[in-house]
Amino acid sequence: MTATALLPGLLRSTRRRSVSPTLVLAWVVVAVVILWAIAPGLFTHYSATSGVPQDRLLPPDAQHWFGTDQLGRDQYSRVVHGSIHSLSGAVVAVAVGFVAGSLLGLLAGSLGGLVDIVIGRVVDVLLSVPGLLLSLTVIILLGFGTVHAAIAVGLTSIASFTRLTRSEVVGVRRSDYVEAAFGSGGRRWSVLFRHVLPNSLGPVLALVALQIGTAIIAISTLGFLGYGAPPPTPEWGLLIADGRNYVATSWWLTTYPGIVVVVVVLAANRIGQSLGRRGRQGGSR
Amino acid sequence: MPRYLLGRIGQAVLVLWVAYTVTFVLLQALPGDAVLIKFQGGDINLTPDQLEQVRQTYGADESVLQQYFQSLGRLVTGNLGYSVQHGVPVTKLLAANLPSTVALTALGFVLAVVIAVAVAFLSSLSPFAWLRRLLQAVPALFISVPTFWLGITLIQIFSFKLRLVPVIGGTAAQSLVLPVITLAVPISAPLAQVLIRSIDAVSLQPFVPVLRAKGAGPNWILWRHVGKNALLPALTIAGVLFGELIAGAVVTETVFGRTGIGVLTQDAVNNQDVAVLQAIVLLSALVYVVVNLIVDLLHPLLDPRLSQKVVLAA
Numbered sequence: 001m002t003a004t005a006l007l008p009g010l011l012r013s014t015r016r017r018s019v020s021p022t023l024v025l026a027w028v029v030v031a032v033v034i035l036w037a038i039a040p041g042l043f044t045h046y047s048a049t050s051g052v053p054q055d056r057l058l059p060p061d062a063q064h065w066f067g068t069d070q071l072g073r074d075q076y077s078r079v080v081h082g083s084i085h086s087l088s089g090a091v092v093a094v095a096v097g098f099v100a101g102s103l104l105g106l107l108a109g110s111l112g113g114l115v116d117i118v119i120g121r122v123v124d125v126l127l128s129v130p131g132l133l134l135s136l137t138v139i140i141l142l143g144f145g146t147v148h149a150a151i152a153v154g155l156t157s158i159a160s161f162t163r164l165t166r167s168e169v170v171g172v173r174r175s176d177y178v179e180a181a182f183g184s185g186g187r188r189w190s191v192l193f194r195h196v197l198p199n200s201l202g203p204v205l206a207l208v209a210l211q212i213g214t215a216i217i218a219i220s221t222l223g224f225l226g227y228g229a230p231p232p233t234p235e236w237g238l239l240i241a242d243g244r245n246y247v248a249t250s251w252w253l254t255t256y257p258g259i260v261v262v263v264v265v266l267a268a269n270r271i272g273q274s275l276g277r278r279g280r281q282g283g284s285r
Numbered sequence: 286m287p288r289y290l291l292g293r294i295g296q297a298v299l300v301l302w303v304a305y306t307v308t309f310v311l312l313q314a315l316p317g318d319a320v321l322i323k324f325q326g327g328d329i330n331l332t333p334d335q336l337e338q339v340r341q342t343y344g345a346d347e348s349v350l351q352q353y354f355q356s357l358g359r360l361v362t363g364n365l366g367y368s369v370q371h372g373v374p375v376t377k378l379l380a381a382n383l384p385s386t387v388a389l390t391a392l393g394f395v396l397a398v399v400i401a402v403a404v405a406f407l408s409s410l411s412p413f414a415w416l417r418r419l420l421q422a423v424p425a426l427f428i429s430v431p432t433f434w435l436g437i438t439l440i441q442i443f444s445f446k447l448r449l450v451p452v453i454g455g456t457a458a459q460s461l462v463l464p465v466i467t468l469a470v471p472i473s474a475p476l477a478q479v480l481i482r483s484i485d486a487v488s489l490q491p492f493v494p495v496l497r498a499k500g501a502g503p504n505w506i507l508w509r510h511v512g513k514n515a516l517l518p519a520l521t522i523a524g525v526l527f528g529e530l531i532a533g534a535v536v537t538e539t540v541f542g543r544t545g546i547g548v549l550t551q552d553a554v555n556n557q558d559v560a561v562l563q564a565i566v567l568l569s570a571l572v573y574v575v576v577n578l579i580v581d582l583l584h585p586l587l588d589p590r591l592s593q594k595v596v597l598a599a
Contacts, residue, residue, distance in 0.1 A: 121299065121300070121303055122303070124300050124303075125300055125303045125304045125307060125570070127525075127573075128300055128301075128304060128528065128569075128570040128573040128574055129304060129528070129566055129569060129570050129573075130528040130529055130531050130532035130569050130573075131529075131532060132532035132535055132536070133531070133532060133535070133550070133562075133565065133566050133569055134566075136550065136554050136562065137308060137311060137562060137566060138311075139554060140553075140554050140557055140559070140562055141311055213429065217429070217431045220431055220433075221431060221432070221433060221536060224431075224433045224536075225536075225539065225551065227554065237431075237433075240431075240433065240434055240437065241433075243437075244437055244540075247437060247440060247441055247445065248445050251441050251445075254434065254437050254438070254441070255438065255441070258431065258434035258437070258438065261431055261434065262426075262429050262430055262431075262434075265429035266425065266426065266429040269425060269428065269429060270425075273425075
């Protein structure tokens with residue numbers, strides 16, 4: 001299902017039943033955070049990297065919504081400017097998982113046989129190692145950094161994308177229109193990419209939204225451990241790691257960035273859940 | 286049954302072997318070199334000849350294929366190689382660090398199960414729709430909280446604000462309280478979700494109205510009949526969550542400054558101590574495989590219908 005194919009269904013569903021308020025809120029949160037990432041200047045006029053020394057460690061007030069840190073930098077501004085790092089990291093990570101996973105799933109589901117078995121075993125191994133340790137293995141290999149952390153996180157989501165795409169492909173492949181496409185002389189690969197893949201993608205899109213939330217947490221965890229973006233970057237995990245040194249006196253340094261992460265992840269998960277529900281209702285399979 | 290058992294064990298061993306091979310290939314492709322990192326920086330400046338000697342003692346001078354088969358052979362006999370950074374066998378490092386991590390993860394898992402069961406059962410027993418909806422939202426919230434931030438926030442509230450748990454110098458039990466909660470909360474979320482869903486599914490089955498018609502109360506039905514039947518899917522996901530426990534322990538130990546596998550992992554990543562990281566990855570894969578094997582073997586015991594199928598298939 002492509003975006004244009006989703007649109008009529010979306011319109012129809014909003015007309016049929018009342019829209020859930022939490023879902024609207026989730027979309028608003030996501031929209032605001034995306035705006036933070038695109039145009040941080042619209043939301044704050046403070047610099048994210050240079051501070052005012054005499055304003056250091058101020059508690060939250062009308063001037064500094066989230067307080068200031070040990071160098072007198074406005075914490076709210078750092079969170080706003082940091083959103084680009086967390087969001088782009090999560091998008092890269094999910095893109096890696098989505099592309100690699102759905103290709104592997106398509107191959108396993110459509111070719112079957114030995115290919116299916118080998119891919120199935122690789123997925124077993126990917127699932128048997130906890131995500132964080134898998135990421136650390138990739139990071140020890142590639143080195144520290146924002147992009148490396150994103151790739152490392154993406155690798156951990158390949159297994160679930162592969163499994164889901166494979167099961168969808170197996171289901172779609174047996175349907176009448178695919179048989180008809182083969183019957184009317186379609187070649188294997190053209191049928192796969194023009195009919196099987198687009199029709200298998202619906203539930204996979206729901207997984208994309210869910211994985212974005214998971215990836216934001218994973219990337220901030222790597223940032224917190226010091227394997228992501230280098231220090232002056234206001235990446236969310238790094239912000240919380242910095243604030244940890246002042247945890248006894250300046251609670252705002254860790255609390256506010258953390259709440260932002262929780263709210264964004266909640267919103268992404270809520271959207272993923274709604275997409276998944278519609279996928280299940282829409283498909284008659 | 287024996288044939289099924291052998292097949293499952295063979296599958297488990299295969300997963301471990303592939304995991305080992307993949308980590309070996311990945312980590313051998315490293316551009317850096319742990320020997321160089323340890324022996325060339327700082328004041329120890331070794332000549333190239335001396336470096337070569339060090340390499341020989343670690344077996345780093347042989348061809349990759351030779352190294353692979355040698356270390357695979359050693360692995361079978363329980364030798365996981367040497368940590369270049371610490372200069373001791375990896376098994377020794379693991380043995381020294383495992384007990385505290387095992388204590389943390391075991392308690393964390395128990396608490397996660399308690400939280401999940403409490404949330405799921407309370408939400409299905411709750412007489413009010415709003416309370417039910419609130420409780421059903423709890424797993425969604427728990428799953429969205431980063432472990433490291435939860436730990437820091439708990440320290441903030443219970444150690445610094447309320448002064449209930451000392452930051453340093455508490456008893457062993459006191460020092461475990463906050464880490465165990467930190468570890469348990471994110472793990473409990475998927476467990477609670479699955480429990481809620483399977484309790485809902487089981488409640489729709491025809492035997493529930495029959496029990497109600499016979500006069501059983503909702504408490505009795507939930508604990509004696511529905512709960513028992515809802516356990517099976519939860520057991521399956523519990524096996525998967527064991528791996529997440531180890532990952533959670535890495536973060537939790539870092540936040541609370543506890544020694545254990547977590548600190549060992551961070552140390553290994555910082556110093557490119559490949560042998561140590563590989564051992565930890567293999568250990569977690571082993572735990573995952575063994576736990577899932579046990580879960581699979583337990584299924585027929587909990588659900589007699591499954592054992593009949595196995596007998597028919599064998």
